[in-house]
Amino acid sequence: MSRILITGASGTIGRHLVQSLTAQGTPFEVMRSKPVADGRTRVGSYDDVASLTAAFADIDTLFVLLPLTPNKLTHARHVAAAAKTAGVSHIVRSSGAGADPAAGFALPRLQGQVDEILASTGLATTFLRPAGFMQNYLSFMADMVRGGMIYGATADAAQSLIDARDIAAVAARVLVNPAPHAGQAYTLTGGEALTDSQRAAVLSQALGRPVGFTAIAPQAATDAMRQMGMPDELVSWMASLNELVSAGYAAGISPDVQNLLGRAPIGFAQFAAEHQAAWR
Numbered sequence: 001m002s003r004i005l006i007t008g009a010s011g012t013i014g015r016h017l018v019q020s021l022t023a024q025g026t027p028f029e030v031m032r033s034k035p036v037a038d039g040r041t042r043v044g045s046y047d048d049v050a051s052l053t054a055a056f057a058d059i060d061t062l063f064v065l066l067p068l069t070p071n072k073l074t075h076a077r078h079v080a081a082a083a084k085t086a087g088v089s090h091i092v093r094s095s096g097a098g099a100d101p102a103a104g105f106a107l108p109r110l111q112g113q114v115d116e117i118l119a120s121t122g123l124a125t126t127f128l129r130p131a132g133f134m135q136n137y138l139s140f141m142a143d144m145v146r147g148g149m150i151y152g153a154t155a156d157a158a159q160s161l162i163d164a165r166d167i168a169a170v171a172a173r174v175l176v177n178p179a180p181h182a183g184q185a186y187t188l189t190g191g192e193a194l195t196d197s198q199r200a201a202v203l204s205q206a207l208g209r210p211v212g213f214t215a216i217a218p219q220a221a222t223d224a225m226r227q228m229g230m231p232d233e234l235v236s237w238m239a240s241l242n243e244l245v246s247a248g249y250a251a252g253i254s255p256d257v258q259n260l261l262g263r264a265p266i267g268f269a270q271f272a273a274e275h276q277a278a279w280r
C-alpha cells in the first residue's frame with residue numbers, strides 16, 4: 001500500500017483530514033514542524049529543506065498544506081526540491097480557489113505560483129482549490145460573532161464558502177487512491193453563495209440573538225491589519241481577497257465536491273447550528 005504523509009496536520013484542514021483518514025481506515029503518517037512525543041510523527045520544517053527531505057523518505061503520496069506566510073514561495077520551492085530528492089510519487093496540495101500564476105489579484109496569483117512550482121517537479125500532482133472557509137467564523141471572526149456585529153471590506157458580496165470538513169473529505173478520497181486524480185485541479189466551494197448579511201442572519205437564527213454585518217471601506221480594513229502587526233505581504237494578499245470578493249468573483253459554485261463525494265457540500269446553516277457553542 002502506498003505510504004501517505006500529511007503536512008499541516010494540526011491546522012484547520014489537517015485536523016479534519018486526520019479524522020477522515022482515520023475514519024476510512026487509511027494508514028498515514030503526519031509531519032509536524034516541531035517534535036511531538038507520540039512515536040509516529042515525523043519532524044520537518046518548510047524553512048529547512050534537509051529536514052523535509054528526511055521527513056519525506058519512503059513516502060509515496062504527500063499532502064502539502066503551506067500556511068499563508070510571507071515566505072510561502074520559498075517554502076514551496078523547499079517542498080518541491082525535497083519531494084524530488086526523497087522520491088515522492090504524487091503531491092496532493094491544498095491551494096486556493098482561482099489559483100493562477102497569471103491572475104489579476106495577488107492572492108490567487110500567489111496560490112497559482114505555488115501550484116506551478118510543485119507541478120514543475122514533474123511528479124504527479126492534484127490541486128484542491130478551496131473557496132473561503134466557514135471555519136474563519138471560528139478563528140479570526142469568532143470575537144465579532146460573539147460581539148453581535150461582523151465587520152468586513154467585502155461590500156456584502158456573495159461568497160460560496162466551504163466547510164473545511166468537506167475539503168478534508170475530498171482530500172481523504174483523493175489520497176486513498178491518487179492515480180485517477182493525477183493532473184487534476186478541483187475547485188471546492190459550498191453549494192450556496194450567501195452575502196455576509198445573509199450569513200449573519202443564519203448565525204442570528206442559530207444563536208437566538210442578533211448578529212449583524214457592517215461593510216467597511218477597504219482602507220479601514222488595511223489600516224486595521226497593519227495595526228495588528230500583520231506583515232506587508234499578508235496585508236496586500238488579504239486586501240486583494242477583499243477586492244475579488246467585492247467584485248463578485250467569489251460567488252461561483254463548483255460541482256466538484258458533489259461529484260467527488262457523491263453528496264452535497266455542508267451548508268452554512270448546518271455549520272452554524274453545529275458550532276453555536278463556540279460563540280456563546
Ligand SMILES: NC(=O)c1ccc[n+]([C@@H]2O[C@H](COP(=O)([O-])OP(=O)(O)OC[C@H]3O[C@@H](n4cnc5c(N)ncnc54)[C@H](OP(=O)(O)O)[C@@H]3O)[C@@H](O)[C@H]2O)c1
Pocket residue numbers: 007008009010011012013014031032033034044045046047065066067068094095096097130131132133136
Ligand atoms: N482560511 C481560508 O478561508 C482559506 C481559503 C482558501 C485557501 N486557504 C489557504 O489554506 C491554507 C491554510 O490552511 P489551514 O487553515 O488548514 O492551515 P493552518 O490552520 O493555518 O495550519 C497551518 C499548518 O502549517 C503547519 N506549519 C506552520 N509552519 C510550518 C513550518 N515551518 N514547517 C512545517 N509545517 C508548518 C502547522 O503545523 P505545525 O503544528 O506542525 O507547525 C499547521 O498545521 C493557506 O495556504 C491559505 O492560503 C485558506
